[in-house]
Amino acid sequence: MIGxxxxxxxVYDSLEHFWEHKRTERAAANLLIAVFLGSLALIELARQGWLPETVAALLPKSHFYAISVAFSMLLGIEVFGLVFSLANSVSVSVGKQFEILSLILLRHSFKEFIYFNEPLVWEQASKPVLHILSNAGGGLLIFFLLGVYYRLQRHRVITQTAIATAEFIASKKIVSLLLLLIVSCIGVLQGYYFLSGQAAYDFFSIFYTVLVFSDVLLVLISLRYSSSYPILFRNSGFAVATVVIRLALTAPPYINVLLGVGAMVFAIGITVAYNRFEKTAQPSAGTAECPLSN
Structure with a gap:
């Protein structure tokens, strides 16, 4: 088992090192730039009728769609960052979930533009602009609340020995690798459906559904190392926050923002209650603080 x-x-450390390397970050940024400019060029070529009909049929007619494509890829990159954060800290991974939610709300704002004709006219924008302001305002509010959430975090060990800590971290890395495999398969299938002209599903809705199960699995795994009530309640509460985020992704305008902000406030409330509950707790003798613990 140790082997x-x-x-x-x-395997996990190698993948994480590759993903967080500066060269990988620059390559991802260059890819986003190329996709954005390439999408603009292809849309314009399709609008001018300079592409084969079979290819042009797959392309949208609005240039604003290029923004949605680039933003979707950016969110996909952030998803991989979230997967790797699962092995480091439960609280940090929850924060990453809300970071992605705030970016999804901003993407919803941009997606409203793809339904407009060019050039923009106020008669078309008068109603969607309320959705744009709602989603953008919700993203901004979550961005602000995330600063509060991160400042409240107090990392504490939940294991009693160094061996148990190493096993717990390894268990979380196994979950992260499984989630990474599932996310990759979902992305490949979505790309196949798009290229074949079939109806594509919402990648992020499915991802957060899978994330709910992975969060519950991490709660159960943590019970092998600590059955402390405050830790159990906190981690279970964070899993509930993930469920609410999942609901926000498919909720209608305005309701999605209320659910997202509500989940963020709930996560902050859990953190405040957990810190107060554990404020007198001290690390066991011989046990060092470990930022990877919870």
């Missing part, structure tokens, strides 16, 4: 954990940790 298995070591191999999993080695």
């Amino acid at each position: 298995f954990f070591r191999r999993v940790v080695a």
